Amino acid sequence: MITKGERMPEVPTASRTVELSVAAPAFNEADNIAAAVGEWRGYLEDHPAIGAWEIVVCDDGSTDATRAILEDLRKGCPELVVVGFERNRGAGAAIAAAIAATRLDWVVLLDSDGQFPISNLDGFLDRVRAGEGTAFSGARIRKADGLRYRWGSALSGAVGNLLHRTRYRDFNSIFKVVYGPLFRTLPLESGGMNCSTEITARVVEVGHDWIEIPIEHRERGGGSRGWRFWRGARDRALFVGYLGYRRWLLRMGVLRPPALPAAGGPADPPLEVR
Ligand SMILES: Nc1nc2c(ncn2[C@@H]2O[C@H](COP(=O)(O)OP(=O)(O)O)[C@@H](O)[C@H]2O)c(=O)[nH]1
Numbered sequence: 001m002i003t004k005g006e007r008m009p010e011v012p013t014a015s016r017t018v019e020l021s022v023a024a025p026a027f028n029e030a031d032n033i034a035a036a037v038g039e040w041r042g043y044l045e046d047h048p049a050i051g052a053w054e055i056v057v058c059d060d061g062s063t064d065a066t067r068a069i070l071e072d073l074r075k076g077c078p079e080l081v082v083v084g085f086e087r088n089r090g091a092g093a094a095i096a097a098a099i100a101a102t103r104l105d106w107v108v109l110l111d112s113d114g115q116f117p118i119s120n121l122d123g124f125l126d127r128v129r130a131g132e133g134t135a136f137s138g139a140r141i142r143k144a145d146g147l148r149y150r151w152g153s154a155l156s157g158a159v160g161n162l163l164h165r166t167r168y169r170d171f172n173s174i175f176k177v178v179y180g181p182l183f184r185t186l187p188l189e190s191g192g193m194n195c196s197t198e199i200t201a202r203v204v205e206v207g208h209d210w211i212e213i214p215i216e217h218r219e220r221g222g223g224s225r226g227w228r229f230w231r232g233a234r235d236r237a238l239f240v241g242y243l244g245y246r247r248w249l250l251r252m253g254v255l256r257p258p259a260l261p262a263a264g265g266p267a268d269p270p271l272e273v274r
């Protein structure tokens with residue numbers, strides 16, 4: 001097992017305030033984006049435990065007014081950074097681009113459809129400040145999704161746990177707070193709606209543990225989910241199958257475990273995959 005501290009990054013030490021980047025993907029979220037950014041901004045501005053902050057939204061080639069609304073919001077909020085694609089590339093690409101554009105010590109990843117209240121951070125900040133770990137994940141205790149979505153997520157989460165020998169309550173949650181230097185160097189390759197599953201898996205793969213914290217999950221503010229169940233279920237099954245195959249190839253030594261670059265130094269080879 002790779003022990004903490006042998007690989008980049010070290011567990012950050014305790015700090016008085018947290019410097020926080022919010023990262024979010026947005027695709028055709030004209031109904032929600034202004035309310036979401038407003039809610040995040042109000043929270044970040046007012047919270048005494050938060051120092052410097054920024055909000056990075058990746059517009060995933062929206063065909064509605066999402067981009068225009070974001071550009072408008074930027075005029076009154078220099079801390080808002082808007083990146084994006086000309087054409088829709090899928091949530092995975094948008095999440096990876098949003099994370100890559102962040103600059104601060106810690107990154108909170110969440111959706112821009114209003115399903116994850118930013119006040120969920122209340123449960124995270126003290127533990128982040130105390131230097132308890134590098135990766136914190138929000139476990140949705142009551143998922144505000146339909147039954148088949150909940151079952152699908154529970155099933156793929158159980159397989160994810162089995163493959164990685166973990167016992168996470170919510171393997172597929174996108175609400176994560178991760179140490180920026182770790183998050184920004186994580187190799188991510190999923191294209192569609194599997195990115196949160198992939199992030200959970202990759203962080204374990206590179207030798208870090210998730211600390212799970214219960215969070216509230218609510219209905220979308222407006223608009224509708226942009227993917228269809230059966231197509232999403234097929235893609236999730238294929239992706240989890242790929243994770244299993246990948247785990248096997250890593251164990252067989254056919255694949256090399258990814259080596260994260262040490263902070264400011266060359267990549268350090270990991271000792272053993274777990
Ligand atoms: N469905 C979908 N969502 C995208 C895409 N690109 C970015 N997103 C964002 O990904 C997040 C999750 O999407 P959503 O449709 O609500 O799926 P959910 O994860 O099942 O709730 C939202 O913030 C979307 O705006 C895309 O191509 N399709």
Ligand SMILES: [Mg+2]
Binds near residue numbers: 111113115220225
């Ligand atoms: Mg959603």
